[in-house]
Amino acid sequence: MDGTIAQPRPFLALGLRLAAAGALATMMMLVKLAGTHDVHLLEMLFWRQALTFPLILAIMFAAKRLHELKTERPGAHVRRSVYGITGMVFVYGSVLLLPLAEQATISFTAPLFAVLLSAFLFGEKVGVYRWSAVALGFAGIVIVMRPGGDISMVNPLGVFVGLVAAFLVALISYQIQDLNRTESPWAIVAWFTGLTAPVMALALPFVGKAHDLRTWGIIGAMSLAGATGQILLTSSLRYGHAATIIVMDYTALLWATFYGWQVFGRLPPATLAFGAPLILAAGLVIAWRERSLARRAASGTGEAPTG
Template sequence: MDGSVARPRPYLALSLRLATAGTLATMSMLVKVAGERGVELTELIFWRQAITLVCVAVLLAAMGRLADIKTKRLGAHARRAVFGIVGMFFVYGAVMLLPLAEATALSFTAPFFAVLLSVLLFKEKVGRYRWGAVALGFAGVVVLTQPAFGLGSETPISLIGAGVALVAAALVAVISFQIQDLNKTEAPWSIVFWFTAFTTPLMALALPFVIGPHDADTWGLIIAMALCGALAQILLTSSLRFGSAGVILLMDYTSLLWATWYGWSIFERTPPTTLWLGAPLIVAAGLLIAWREKQLAAAKARRIETMEL
């Protein structure tokens, strides 16, 4: 399957991305509930990867697109798999250690780490807009994590959990650069397939040491979580076929609404003041970075066009 957008359908793309955000938030909720029932994190990740691998393979076979997984860059896929599986442990670990809304809000710091990495690794020049966005975003993090430091009157959140969430966001930023590189030569489904193909056997090796007996309800949670992960992956990949990533990724922020609602309805946690104050700063900073990146990309395209003329 070609990674390009052959026929732009912006409303369909936005709808798919909205569904992706809701599905991912639901998966995080199920991870948290399963963790509270005693399911080990490693076991959850195994089922998440194994079921996604089966779903993607069956879907590609049904579409007659198994040829899409052919690759000459197994080494690059393996490196992406290593960072991806470590990142998954931190992402899910943050969900288990923190309230859903706070874990989701802190995950939005990934663009700030991407800016920092672009400076450290690629010596990219970053102007006042993106530096300002990074400062604004981390101001939001400080506000959001105040209770973790014993400041203010809100119910404390885990300081370790906040640290895990920030490490997760940094790893997501690293992985985004890896996927960006793979996208130059690989089809989207190839990237998804090889990630799960490399990591499922790895998690299977650890499974005998962590798997435990579960009742029917817990198995239902595990399977639902894994199916949500697979569905989210399919929805996300599909959304990128029909719309510009720079536009549709803004829909990802709606996952905070889902996380807040799940936190209130399932975990009976009223959103604290720090969430209402800190999360908008983080979201605004992410939007500013997205807007600036779009401007820079457009300017680069105009320069290239001028040179070709």
Template sequence: MDGSIARPRPLLALGLRLLTALALTTMAMLVKLAGERGVHLIELIFWRQALTALLIGTGLAAAGRISLLRTQRLKMHSIRSGTGLFGMLFTYGAVLLLPLAEATTLGFTAPIFAVLIALVMFGEKIGPYRWAAVVIGFAGVLVVMQPGLESSGGEVTMFGVAVGLIAPFMVAIISFQIQDLNKTENPWSIVFWFAALSAPVAALGLPFVGAAHDAQTWITIAAMALMGVLAQILLTTSLRFGSAAVILLMDYTALLWATFYGYAVFDRAAPTTLWLGAPLIIGAGLLIAWRERQLAKAKRVASSASQE
């Protein structure tokens, strides 16, 4: 792909986002598995970013496509890297602190946070439909979480919930940043510079948390990093071909994979509260997406009428 603005292709974007959901959930499972084997959060982030930069850089160089990494927007890449690194601390932290299905479900609040960000940062007017979605979504969070209660072998704590809610807030911010970068940058460039600029920062913490690991743990770390590369490319490309407000809906399929991994890998069945609260959160996201489509359609009609 070149660095030009991509033509919108909604079906391709939706398909890519479905694969993104699977890749991200698989990566989260590997993060949790590595955490249980004694790998520190900072180690996980460093190896994820370092291996991503190494694999993309060497791969493009071998293919004679290193020019894809050229950029005139290093400052914006640096801002995205700082935001992304901060977001990874909470995204990975939520996976380590909470059961996988609950951490995944909290991630579904990203569209709700996107509405609030649009209000605060861009001064967008929020009508009753999207305010209702915000209320419904956070009601679902309360049902799912029930902080402090033991639930099918995994405790959901207030601290874990707080970390789990900051993570999707950061995802929403990053989605806006990636959409802006996609106007001029190639997806490979966006992913590479995020990894290359953030890995040295994460490396500063290694002397304090680094440890020796056995071969199986290193394989888990490597698999996590590889899955992270795939997920980042799929995510960035999906945002290149479709609107974040619409394709984020495909993320809800991650709950199926998280539930499967939770049972098959961690021997934990999803609790009843998850199945009661998740539809509220997903319903809120669907309502937001529907309203976004209605508003976009109204703007197009108004624009067409003004040109006649």
């Protein structure tokens, strides 16, 4: 996996990632809202995938892009689907277990896990800058959890699930960036939803139930927001490097705070104001450092970039 970007367009990538953050934050709010309407997690995942798949195919058909579904890398799509649906279980689970602002903050640890993955999985040399950022970010998580204080508002299981979700998001970002070298964003999403919807359908006899029109509306809106966000997210990784554009993800905290206040009547606690900046600062340091290293490598100095 060399991380090659198909057509580098950094400003377009940043714009796509910003739009993706808004769409996915809206999806998270709708996931939590669906949970209050007694929709099971696995049922949400089925409808999220099952409604997205025909939508993607219809768009590809209208745009005369169905030929892009042809692939010589079915194994890569299967692996991405396995990790992807597992990641969605943890992401949706963290949303149901945690308030929106706390869940969004914990999701920002994905860049920290990306550093760990680059070091231990891909053998990249990581220096003091990024290791310090990792330590800073996890210190922020400790503050958000409020150990020794009033943790009545923070579910420890939710924090654990959120951290696993962030780890899987980091891993999946590498997979998507690799797939983008040869596959279009539309094909990546189509393969993912097409492979996972039948699997999730196996759970329906056990968790599915009848819903009123309002609940079906929430489920439909959740699927639409998720599909939009997934396409935008995948496209952003086609036009820009994850280490550079991931900074736009932090705008999700603004959306989460707004939705938590307006939809669920809850503002984040004061401790989040202390922990979140540490996590955001860690992610910014990592993004800055990786961009600097990428430029140094591109300059052909012959040095082995670390940092």
